[in-house]
Amino acid sequence: MTDRAMWIGGEHVTAAEWIDSRDPATEEVVGRVPAGGAAEVDRAVAAARDAFDGWRWTAANDRAELLHEAYAKSMAHHEELVELLVREQGKPRPEQEEEAEWALTSLRYYAELGRNGLGRVVPSAEPRTQLNLVLKEPYGVVGAIVPWNYPLLLLSWKLAPALAAGNTVVIKPSELTSLVTLEWIERCFDHFPPGVVNVVTGNGADAGEALVRHPDVRVVAMTGSVATGQRIASVAAPMMKHLHLELGGKDAFVVAPDADLGSAVDALAYAALLNAGQVCTSSERVFVPAGMREDFAEALTDKVAALRLGHGLEDGTDLGPLADDRFRDKVDAHVRDAVERGAKVLTGGRRPDRPGYFYAPTVLVDVDDGMVIMTEETFGPTIPLASYDRFDEVIDRVNASEMGLGATLRSSDPLLIKRFYEGVKAGTVWINDPLTDNYAGPFGGMKMTGGGRELGPEGLETFLETKHVHWDFDQTRKDWWFPYA
Numbered sequence: 001m002t003d004r005a006m007w008i009g010g011e012h013v014t015a016a017e018w019i020d021s022r023d024p025a026t027e028e029v030v031g032r033v034p035a036g037g038a039a040e041v042d043r044a045v046a047a048a049r050d051a052f053d054g055w056r057w058t059a060a061n062d063r064a065e066l067l068h069e070a071y072a073k074s075m076a077h078h079e080e081l082v083e084l085l086v087r088e089q090g091k092p093r094p095e096q097e098e099e100a101e102w103a104l105t106s107l108r109y110y111a112e113l114g115r116n117g118l119g120r121v122v123p124s125a126e127p128r129t130q131l132n133l134v135l136k137e138p139y140g141v142v143g144a145i146v147p148w149n150y151p152l153l154l155l156s157w158k159l160a161p162a163l164a165a166g167n168t169v170v171i172k173p174s175e176l177t178s179l180v181t182l183e184w185i186e187r188c189f190d191h192f193p194p195g196v197v198n199v200v201t202g203n204g205a206d207a208g209e210a211l212v213r214h215p216d217v218r219v220v221a222m223t224g225s226v227a228t229g230q231r232i233a234s235v236a237a238p239m240m241k242h243l244h245l246e247l248g249g250k251d252a253f254v255v256a257p258d259a260d261l262g263s264a265v266d267a268l269a270y271a272a273l274l275n276a277g278q279v280c281t282s283s284e285r286v287f288v289p290a291g292m293r294e295d296f297a298e299a300l301t302d303k304v305a306a307l308r309l310g311h312g313l314e315d316g317t318d319l320g321p322l323a324d325d326r327f328r329d330k331v332d333a334h335v336r337d338a339v340e341r342g343a344k345v346l347t348g349g350r351r352p353d354r355p356g357y358f359y360a361p362t363v364l365v366d367v368d369d370g371m372v373i374m375t376e377e378t379f380g381p382t383i384p385l386a387s388y389d390r391f392d393e394v395i396d397r398v399n400a401s402e403m404g405l406g407a408t409l410r411s412s413d414p415l416l417i418k419r420f421y422e423g424v425k426a427g428t429v430w431i432n433d434p435l436t437d438n439y440a441g442p443f444g445g446m447k448m449t450g451g452g453r454e455l456g457p458e459g460l461e462t463f464l465e466t467k468h469v470h471w472d473f474d475q476t477r478k479d480w481w482f483p484y485a
C-alpha cells in the first residue's frame with residue numbers, strides 16, 4: 001500500500017485526514033492520499049500565483065523544451081504508470097496503455113503549438129502611423145478539475161495547453177484516481193519551476209469547490225458530470241470566471257440500412273463497452289433499421305456474451321469493473337427500470353458473483369426512447385437496442401437528448417452520411433470509426449454537455465485571453481477631439 005502526499009510549490013504536503021484509493025477489481029485499498037481542503041488550496045494557489053510571473057515571461061521555446069522533457073520522463077516511467085492506472089482505475093492494460101500514450105503525446109503536440117504564435121496583426125485605420133495588435137495572453141492561475149475515467153488523458157488535455165500558453169496550474173484529481181495523478185506529476189514534472197504545476201487532492205465539495213471559489217483562479221477547466229458542471233458554474237458566476245466545462249454525454253450509435261451487419265456489431269461492442277462503458281462518448285443509445293433488428297440483436301448478443309470480465313492486469317481481460325459500487329448501483333437501476341417497463345435482457349443484466357465492482361455486459365431489446373436507460377447517462381456496460389423505420393426520424397431521435405457530445409453512424413451512403421453529420425447536434429460525429437480522437441481535431445460537446453473544446457488550436461485558445469492594442473506612433477492631436485468646432 002502506498003501513501004502519497006500532495007504536490008504544492010515543489011514540496012510534499014499532507015493533511016489531517018486521508019482518503020483511501022481502492023482497486024475496483026478487488027475492493028482492496030491500493031493507497032491513500034490526503035483529504036485536502038480550503039487551506040491546502042490557498043497554499044497551492046499562492047504557489048501558482050507566485051510562479052506565474054516567471055513562467056509567463058519564460059520564452060515559449062523554453063516552455064516547449066520542458067514539456068518535451070516531461071514527455072521523455074513519462075515514457076521512461078510508462079510501465080509503472082500503466083500498472084498504477086490499472087490498479088486504481090480498473091480498465092484492462094491495453095486500454096490503459098492507450099490512455100497513457102494519448103496523454104503523453106498531447107504534451108508534445110501542445111509543446112509545439114505553443115511555440116507558434118501569440119496573436120496577430122490586423123489592418124489599421126492609418127497604416128503608416130498605427131499598429132493594431134491582437135494579443136493572446138495567459139490568464140494566470142488555472143484550476144484543472146479532472147474525473148476518474150481517463151485521469152491522465154483528460155488532465156493532459158488541460159495541463160499541456162495551459163502550460164504551453166504560459167499559465168500556472170493547480171490540479172484537483174478525482175478522489176478515485178489521485179495516486180496515479182500524483183505519481184505522474186511528481187515524477188515527470190519535477191523539473192518545472194516550483195509552483196508552476198501543483199496537485200491538491202481531496203473531495204469535490206471541499207478541495208474542488210475551494211479551488212473554484214478562490215479569487216486568484218481565473219480559469220476553471222473541468223471535465224465531469226453535468227450536475228458538477230452546473231454547481232461549478234453557479235459558484236463561479238459571481239466572479240465572472242472563465243469556465244471550460246466538458247460534461248456528460250448520451251451518445252447515439254446509428255446503423256444505416258446499407259451498413260454491413262457484422263462489422264457494425266463489432267464497432268458497437270467497442271463503442272459501448274470500452275472502459276466498461278465508462279467513456280463520456282460511450283454509445284448509450286443504439287438505433288438499427290427495423291428490418292435488421294433481430295439478426296443484429298442475435299449477433300450482438302453472441303459477441304457480448306463471449307467477452308471476458310477480469311482484473312485489468314490479467315491477460316485476456318476484455319472488460320474491467322466499474323470504478324465504484326455507487327456507479328454499479330446506477331447501472332443496475334437503469335436496467336431494472338427498463339425491464340419493469342417492458343425491455344428484455346438478452347445477455348447480462350446482473351452483478352457477477354465475485355469481488356470487485358463488476359457488472360456483466362448487457363444487451364437489451366424492446367426499449368423505447370422514454371426509458372431512463374435511453375435518456376440519462378448510464379456510464380456502464382449496457383447496450384439498449386431501439387429500432388427505426390425512416391432515416392429522417394432517427395436524426396430527430398438522436399437530437400432528442402439534452403446532451404450533445406458525440407454520435408456515430410455506420411454507412412457508406414454519402415447522401416445519408418451528409419444528412420447525418422449536418423443534422424445531428426453533437427460536438428463530434430464519427431462515420432464508421434467510433435471514438436477515435438485526433439490531436440488536431442477539437443473535442444467537446446453541444447447543449448448540456450457544455451461548450452468547451454479540447455485538443456487542436458481551440459484547446460490552446462481556451463487558456464489564452466484576448467487583448468486588442470491600438471498603437472498610434474504619432475502624438476499629434478486629432479482634429480475630432482474636443483472642442484467640436
Ligand code: NAD
Pocket residue numbers: 145146147148149150154172173174175202203204205207208209212222223224225226227228229231232246247248249279280377379405444445449
Ligand atoms: P464528477 O462530476 O463527479 O467529478 C468530476 C471532478 O469534479 C472530480 O475531480 C470531483 O472531485 C470534482 N467535483 C465534484 N464536485 C465538485 C464541486 N462541487 N466543485 C468542484 N469540483 C467538484 O464526475 P466523475 O464521476 O468523476 O466523471 C464521470 C463524468 O464525467 C461523466 O458524467 C462523464 O460523462 C463525464 N466526462 C465527460 C467528458 C467530456 O469530455 N465531456 C470526458 C470524461 C468524462
